[in-house]
Amino acid sequence: MIPATFTLTDSELASCQLSADRLSSMCRVLRDTGFVVIENAIDPRLVTQVKAEHDTALDGYLASRGGLAGLADKTFGTNHVGFFPPIVGAVAAEEIVANPFAIQIMHSAMADIRCSFIHTNTACPGSGYQPIHRDTPTLFGIHNAPTPIVHAVVNIPLIPFTLENGATEVWPGTHWIVDDCEADGALLEERARFFPSQRTVLPVGALVVRDLRMWHRGVPNPGTELRTMMAIVYQRAFxxxxxxxxxxxxxxxxxxxxxxxxRFNDIVPDESHTQRAWY
Ligand SMILES: O=C(O)CCC(=O)C(=O)O
Structure with missing residues (x-):
């Protein structure tokens, strides 16, 4: 089990409310380590439904791009596919896109938040290592002082994440490294050798709230099943x-x-709904 993990009690699940103490503990773990895990935040039956609907949409998308072979050299890491699923059905359920427990944590950490980025990351069979990276640069390009969290991603695994099927690797504490990693010239691979990393081994029903600055990477999935996680990004509303x-x-x-x-997005007739695409 990842140390940064919490298990919701029956009364928290029934009320969808965290007490002030529990919320404060979760926020402290997010602040200290860069991520916090709730292992039972979502009904696993809903996740199964999300996976079925997502995989159908992803199949159609991949077919339209010539399959994985058609995406070779376009994706960020071999066979790592970033995809924006249609915001409909189970994918758009509030338990997924505005999970009450994740939202309480993010409201407490970032006050007023917004979201425009409903996305998934799939480590397909045969995926390789991604470069170690952070998903956002520092706030206002500030490199000489720590700044509070501004962006968070909520990751929801659609199958159990294991050491065998490509559970994401993260470097706790690295969200506090605010130097200009990208301009420094030293690859994060070189720097990360001096820190311990963790793998996000997770059951279905779990969610992770991660500071977008934390160093991490997708890793090989040598199995036969798609290893997908929702990656929904929220940021301070400004x-x-x-x-x-x-x-x-x-x-x-x-x-x-x-x-x-x-609220900052465009509401369109159902038939006009389109999603972004990286490639
Ligand atoms: O899929 C993963 O495990 C990580 C994906 C990722 O970090 C990315 O594509 O930026």
Whole structure:
């Protein structure tokens, strides 16, 4: 089990509420280590449904791009596919896109937040190592002082993540390294040799809230099954992010609180819904 892991109690699950003490412990772990895991935040049956709908959409997308062979040299790491699934059905369920436990943590850590980035990362069979990286540069290019968290990603594994099938590797504490990693010239591989890393071994039903600055990488999946995680990025509401478009039916199914998180996006008729694509 990853040290940064919490298990929700029956009463937390029933009320969808964290007590002030528990919330404060989770936020402290996020602040100290760069990530926090809740191992039972989502009904596994919903995750199974998300996987089925996601995989159908991903199949169609890959077919439209000539399969994995057609994406060779385009993806970030061999056979690591980044995909924006349609924001419909189970993928768009509030337990996924605005999970109440993840949202409480992020509201506490970042106050008012927004989201425009509903995405998945799939380590396909035959994937290799990605370069070690962080997903966002430092705030305002500040390199001489630590800054508070501004972006967080919520990762939701769609199958159990194991050491054998490509559980993501993370370097706890590295979100506090604020120098200009990219300009420094030393590969993070060289620097990361001096820190211990952890693998995010996770059951279905878990979620991870990760500071986007934390060093991490996708690793090989030598198995036969797609290893997919949702990667939904939230940021403090003052930060600009390219809008996505949300189908009207999905928008209407959301509570006011969820609509507030997605308020900077375009709401479109269902038939006009399109998603971004990297390649
Ligand atoms: O899929 C993973 O385990 C990590 C993916 C990732 O970090 C990325 O594509 O930026």
């Amino acid at each position: 930060v600009h992010e390219e809008a996505c478009n949300i189908p009207q039916t999905t928008w209407d199914s959301w509570s006011e609180d969820t609509q507030k998180i997605f």
